[in-house]
Amino acid sequence: MENQTVNEGKTTAIISYITWIGTLIAFIMNNGKKNSFASFHIRQMIGLSLFSLANSFIIGRFAGYWVTGAIGMGLFVLWIIGFIGAIQGEEKKVPLIGDLFQDWFKGIA
Numbered sequence: 001m002e003n004q005t006v007n008e009g010k011t012t013a014i015i016s017y018i019t020w021i022g023t024l025i026a027f028i029m030n031n032g033k034k035n036s037f038a039s040f041h042i043r044q045m046i047g048l049s050l051f052s053l054a055n056s057f058i059i060g061r062f063a064g065y066w067v068t069g070a071i072g073m074g075l076f077v078l079w080i081i082g083f084i085g086a087i088q089g090e091e092k093k094v095p096l097i098g099d100l101f102q103d104w105f106k107g108i109a
Contacts, residue, residue: 005035005036005037006037006089007089008035008037009030009035009036009037009038009039009041010037010038010086010087010089012026012029012030012035012038012041012042013026013037013038013040013041013042013086014041014083014086014087015029016038016041016042016044016045016086017041017045017079017082017083017086020049022045023042023045023046023049026038026041026042026045027042027108030042037089037091040091040102041082041085041086041091042108043101043102043105043106043108044082044093044094044098044101044102045079045082046101046105046108047094047097047098047100047101047104047105048075048078048079048082048094048101051075051097052072052075055068055071055072055075056068056072059071078094078095078096078097079094081094081095082094082098
């Protein structure tokens with residue numbers, strides 16, 4: 001990826017990883033002048049947020065606290081991987097599900 005594109009979108013990409021409110025703010029910031037680097041990380045975080053919500057409300061209701069906690073820890077590790085990628089200026093997909101997020105949310109951001 002071009003260095004200028006990364007530099008312009010880095011702040012927005014990092015903001016997108018600060019809770020769902022940060023994702024919303026990053027989405028609005030990126031709405032005017034689209035930046036492919038920021039869009040990549042916004043899509044990653046939208047996917048992680050939706051998986052986290054599903055874990056809390058759907059899986060938690062049926063599978064119990066231990067399963068929900070284990071999945072939550074896994075999602076936290078994936079969040080760290082994505083956040084570090086944004087800080088380092090890399091389009092690092094989260095393992096296992098990053099490709100799905102880019103495909104599912106390609107019309108977003």
